[in-house]
Amino acid sequence: MVGSRQRIAAFVAVVGLVAAGCGDGEPATTDLPFEAPSGVNPSILEPLLAMGPCPSPPAAADVELPEGLVLPDNAIVTDVTSTGETTTVQGWIDWTPVQLRVHYQHREGRVTVLKSEDEVFEAEILADTADGHRLFVKSQAACESGSVLIAVVAPPEAADQVPEPAGGS
Secondary structure, eight states: OHHHHHHHHHHHHHHHHHHHTSSSSSOOOOOOSSOOOTTSOGGGGGGGGGGOOOOOOOOOOOOOOOTTOOOOTTOEEEEEEEETTEEEEEEEESSOHHHHHHHHHTOTTTEEEEEEEEOSSEEEEEEEETTSOEEEEEEEEEETTEEEEEEEEEOGGGGGGSOOOSSOO
């Protein structure tokens, strides 16, 4: 059913973009339990409400974070695994995937976004960090205002081992 979920998410994103282009230019008002990022029409994010409220966030793991990892301050790291020159970090964030994507796009000086894509329920970001590492971050909505995330970070010489967003700009 993964393919079905992706098709549904893509459909919701397209419908949201079409709806965002309609009307008098004023953003729609919604009762979201989170703040829509600047420049994002809140009505696009309304499908997340069907996922229901978030459970309590998981506990942070007592792990050493890898060099080159750039995550928002409110991210909770639950696992770190190294394989060769890449390190994979798993966690949780009390943000939607769209909020996370916008966050990275406004992190000038800390990251340079190379590619990004989001489909409301999922977002992927590929970036170079200020210290020269390659970083891939993927978040997937787990509830109406929270997401699981996975990040892969590698030094410059292993940048080709980091995944890239499937689409996007």
